[in-house]
Amino acid sequence: MITINALNDVFPILIQGIKITVSVLLASIVLGYLTAFVAGFCRLSKNVILRKITGFYVEVFRGTSLIVQLFWLYYAFPILFGIEVGSNFWAGVLAISLNYGAYMSEIVRGSILSVAKGQTEAATALNMSRFQRMRLVVFPQAVRMMLPEFGNYLILMLKSTSLVSLIGMTDILYYGDILRSSNLSQAPMVYLLVLIFYFILALPLIWLTRKLEGFSKKGVASQ
Amino acid sequence: MNSWSWEVFFDAFPAVLEGLGITISLTIACYLFALVFGFGWTFIRRIPIKPIRWLIIWVMEFIRSTPPLVQLFFIFYAWPMVPVIGVALDPFTSAVLGLGIHYSTYIGEVYRSGIENVDSGQWEASTALNFSNRQKWTKIILPQAIPPTIPMLGNYLIIMFKEVPLASTIGVLGILSMANDYGAQYWRYLEPLTIVAILFLILSYPSAILINRLEKKMNRRFDKKTVLGRMNKGKGAVM
Amino acid sequence: MNEPMVKFKDVHKSFGDVEVLKGINLDLMPAEKVAVIGPSGSGKTTIIRMLMTLEQPTSGSIIVDGENLWQMEKSGRLVTANEKHLRQVRGDIGMVFQHFNLFPHMTILQNCMTAPIHVKQENKASAKARAIEMLDKVGLGDKLDNYPSQISGGQKQRVAMARALVMRPKIMLFDEVTSALDPELVEEVLEVIRDIAHEGRMTMVLVTHEMEFARDIADRVLFLDKGVIAEQGTPSEVFGHSENERLDSFLRRFRR
Numbered sequence A: 001m002i003t004i005n006a007l008n009d010v011f012p013i014l015i016q017g018i019k020i021t022v023s024v025l026l027a028s029i030v031l032g033y034l035t036a037f038v039a040g041f042c043r044l045s046k047n048v049i050l051r052k053i054t055g056f057y058v059e060v061f062r063g064t065s066l067i068v069q070l071f072w073l074y075y076a077f078p079i080l081f082g083i084e085v086g087s088n089f090w091a092g093v094l095a096i097s098l099n100y101g102a103y104m105s106e107i108v109r110g111s112i113l114s115v116a117k118g119q120t121e122a123a124t125a126l127n128m129s130r131f132q133r134m135r136l137v138v139f140p141q142a143v144r145m146m147l148p149e150f151g152n153y154l155i156l157m158l159k160s161t162s163l164v165s166l167i168g169m170t171d172i173l174y175y176g177d178i179l180r181s182s183n184l185s186q187a188p189m190v191y192l193l194v195l196i197f198y199f200i201l202a203l204p205l206i207w208l209t210r211k212l213e214g215f216s217k218k219g220v221a222s223q
Numbered sequence B: 001m002n003s004w005s006w007e008v009f010f011d012a013f014p015a016v017l018e019g020l021g022i023t024i025s026l027t028i029a030c031y032l033f034a035l036v037f038g039f040g041w042t043f044i045r046r047i048p049i050k051p052i053r054w055l056i057i058w059v060m061e062f063i064r065s066t067p068p069l070v071q072l073f074f075i076f077y078a079w080p081m082v083p084v085i086g087v088a089l090d091p092f093t094s095a096v097l098g099l100g101i102h103y104s105t106y107i108g109e110v111y112r113s114g115i116e117n118v119d120s121g122q123w124e125a126s127t128a129l130n131f132s133n134r135q136k137w138t139k140i141i142l143p144q145a146i147p148p149t150i151p152m153l154g155n156y157l158i159i160m161f162k163e164v165p166l167a168s169t170i171g172v173l174g175i176l177s178m179a180n181d182y183g184a185q186y187w188r189y190l191e192p193l194t195i196v197a198i199l200f201l202i203l204s205y206p207s208a209i210l211i212n213r214l215e216k217k218m219n220r221r222f223d224k225k226t227v228l229g230r231m232n233k234g235k236g237a238v239m
Numbered sequence C: 001m002n003e004p005m006v007k008f009k010d011v012h013k014s015f016g017d018v019e020v021l022k023g024i025n026l027d028l029m030p031a032e033k034v035a036v037i038g039p040s041g042s043g044k045t046t047i048i049r050m051l052m053t054l055e056q057p058t059s060g061s062i063i064v065d066g067e068n069l070w071q072m073e074k075s076g077r078l079v080t081a082n083e084k085h086l087r088q089v090r091g092d093i094g095m096v097f098q099h100f101n102l103f104p105h106m107t108i109l110q111n112c113m114t115a116p117i118h119v120k121q122e123n124k125a126s127a128k129a130r131a132i133e134m135l136d137k138v139g140l141g142d143k144l145d146n147y148p149s150q151i152s153g154g155q156k157q158r159v160a161m162a163r164a165l166v167m168r169p170k171i172m173l174f175d176e177v178t179s180a181l182d183p184e185l186v187e188e189v190l191e192v193i194r195d196i197a198h199e200g201r202m203t204m205v206l207v208t209h210e211m212e213f214a215r216d217i218a219d220r221v222l223f224l225d226k227g228v229i230a231e232q233g234t235p236s237e238v239f240g241h242s243e244n245e246r247l248d249s250f251l252r253r254f255r256r
């Protein structure tokens, strides 16, 4: 009985945080994939400077940890450049999407490079232009290779949204922490519930990842 | 607001560096825990009773797809409050358990892919040679399954290193905590946080290169082309 | 006398320090069918890959239908051709690969329609009609909506030929198109090439290990050895007895 009552108290409060968690996730997904494609293509560009700069970005963001990047963007960046990132929302979204964008750009690059050379050659033999070869032949196959990996990153991004509570965003975990500090004996149920919330959000992403894996099995000629 | 100051940088540097020992030892402790626990997952998910196997797979999925930060909080704040079995744990131990368990589910998958990559003929051959079950594993299967996974496992060491600063949130005094403390004390966050970032880069980048080399060498040795270093991805047919 | 369709003038090709082709001189006449034979590693594939612009010659020039393939004039000087120039000249050339290289993400029909639509800007209806016509011709009219992974190797190779033919090339290159096939599938592919050859209009270069077939359809046979054309002539000259020691021993391996 006590548990049921406590659940009644806890649930409605936690659910307030869902909106923030989901919006941070969605914004990070969009921006993260965008970053991944832009950076991935830049690293394949013929322009050396572009390649070097993007390479630097990728190595820096893959070489440091997300929580450090988040704090840096939130606390340090505004001091250094005298500009605010906008809000803690944008600091969170930027950190997550730049971090995972860097990782995923390697997937974009690797997938494009691992489309079999014969595919480009066949496209050349059909007299396609460089752009047509990429658009019609290489890229559609590379995307199929990227998809399952991209699916895995969806779940990683979901998990990482919990960090925004550390810079004061009112997400699920934030409300969980509030509840815990007001009544420590509730802590087990509160955090279990928080975990279950995240798991429920993860379920469609897990399902999607499986789907993408199935889809990507067809239609790729890799080296 | 004043921007970058070298004075602050050099003042903060030793303060931040003080946390490096903790960060590194926590990394190693979490990693070893995950390596050992990962084995546990790999074996219990082979239990031939379907409902149990099914349950274990879902527990792994649950741990893997929920945030490690929340899991840390659960172990540190909530576990002591759990009736009967709950005990209070210090931050360091909580972090080892939290991050160790979280990443053991990933490591368990690495082991599994290694084992699945061993040709089924090897099982048959070892049966034909009348090895005991134990011998099959220790003499035939594992010696073949583990070496190809070494680069992947190495990757997880680096990933763990970058995940460890999460433990600053429950009070483990690693480099990130030190930087935050310095920031709170002098209201200067830029330099200490930059130092943390630099330390991470300095330590993880060379290791990443090392592992990359190792991986290339392994791939050559095992005559296996892994796309993006992923295990278990067969060579696609050329159409 | 006709102008040659393709002219190789002292073409050399090195990969790193290794010189693979050591001065190739060759004229291909319009509608001529040339078979290229020779031991593995002698440079057969490299010759036709340079003609297809997949490999750049180290020196020498290749003239296609009067146009210099790998060089172009720029403010009075000869410079290495750019992509635009290559596209202009290679439009007349088609190629069929040893490993088919079909586009796995497209159906058979799409494989044969994509280039006409995007490269030649044909409208969709006529590209489709022609693709179907060609696929019918190679005996795959009933597989239009299949994916490459769903058909046999011999069928894949026939699709690859249809895909090249829809572009109406004046020159067709075949690189050991049957050597990746199971023996029982070889004949169906050779049959299609025979048909194309008998129509007569195209210049064809066939790199092949099928000696019977080469004797059948070639007007001329080249024996490539160690990066040079060591012997050439009509099929009966080359396959008859020859003074060339290496050609003899090469051919002996095919007679049993």
Ligand SMILES: Nc1ncnc2c1ncn2[C@@H]1O[C@H](COP(=O)(O)OP(=O)(O)OP(=O)(O)O)[C@@H](O)[C@H]1O
Pocket: C015, C020, C038, C039, C040, C041, C042, C043, C044, C045, C046, C047
């Ligand atoms: N991209 C390359 N890089 C380095 N060496 C190459 C390359 N392509 C071909 N070669 C070398 O050039 C030589 C000629 O190759 P080529 O493929 O033209 O021979 P081939 O006559 O077609 O042989 P096969 O009958 O085996 O197909 C070979 O020794 C080969 O190793």
Ligand SMILES: [Mg+2]
Pocket: C044, C045, C046, C175, C176
């Ligand atoms: Mg060849």
